[in-house]
Amino acid sequence: MDDALRSDAEVLEVYLSDAGYAVGVLAEASGVPVCFTSERVIAALSETTTPQGCVAVVRTPEASLEVAAGANLVLLLAEVRDPGNAGTLIRSAAAMGADCVVVSLESVDVWGSKTVRASAGSVWRIPVVTEAPLDETVESLRSFGLGLLGTDARAAVSVDHADLTGPIAFVVGNESRGVREDVRRLVDRDVSIPMSGNAESLNAGVAGSVLLYEAARQRREAARLSLRSDE
Known part of the structure; x- marks a missing residue:
């Protein structure tokens, strides 16, 4: 709730019980209409087992694929179906400085309550393009000058040895079958994620987060070296 109120999201109204008083103060300071009601009503409006005393009505943000034009770091969810994975990936993308997240057709509903909760409010903090036709989206991202990278445990180059500064x-593909084969052929290259333990693989949310972190790490290091060379 706080994330929506502190972001550019259009919060239309907020319903509060006594337990949500602090949110009410923030909502009123933001000019959002506030309606105080009972815990019973809040429980009926909320989908969670233990609501925190507040429910908001927020207009679903709309973003077009054009937000990726000129971007340096984009995350494409290619038929990711699990709301926990999708929310985790959106949260990681926002945390690691990605410019936007693109969610393909046949993916989970980004604005469903489980995905929003899994994102910890990050759906309000980064542009999210939804219902993007996968084949057309891949071609559009390439036309914007973005290199497309997938993951494959058999890839010869590991993510920490790949140049991710451009x-x-x-x-990030579907949890059970990965990226569709016809789409994989359009990806510029695959990288592997080195693992020293006994796990066979990582789930989509973790794998995508590792990629995003490594890209952010390399960019921080490149910026640090650039500053040092200018001294």
């Missing part, structure tokens, strides 16, 4: 779109 304009990149990471493609």
Whole structure:
């Protein structure tokens, strides 16, 4: 709730019980209409088992694929179906400085309550393009000058040895089958994620987050070296 109120999201109204008083103060300071009601009503409006005393009505943000034009770091969810994975990936993208997240057709509803909760409010803090036709989206991202990277455990180059400092779109595929084969053929290259333990693989949310972190780490290091060379 706080994230929506502190972001550019259009919060239309907020319903509060006594337990949500602090949110009410923030909402009123933001000029959002506030309606105080009972815990019973809040429980009926909320989908969570233990609501925190507040429910908001927020207009769904709309973003077009044009937000990726000129971007340096984009995350493409290619038919990701699990709301926990989708929310985690959106949260990681926002935390690691990605310019936007693109969610393909056949993916989970980004604005469903489980995905929003899993994102910890990050859906309000980064542009999210939804219902993007996958094949057309891949071609559009390439036309914007972005290199497309996927993951494959068999890839010869590991993510920590790949150059991730240029304009990149990471493609994270479906939890059970990965990226569709016809789409994989359009990806510029695959990288592997080195693992020293006994796990066979990582789930989509973790794998995508590792890619985003490594890209952010390399960019911080490149910026640090650039500053040092200018001294």
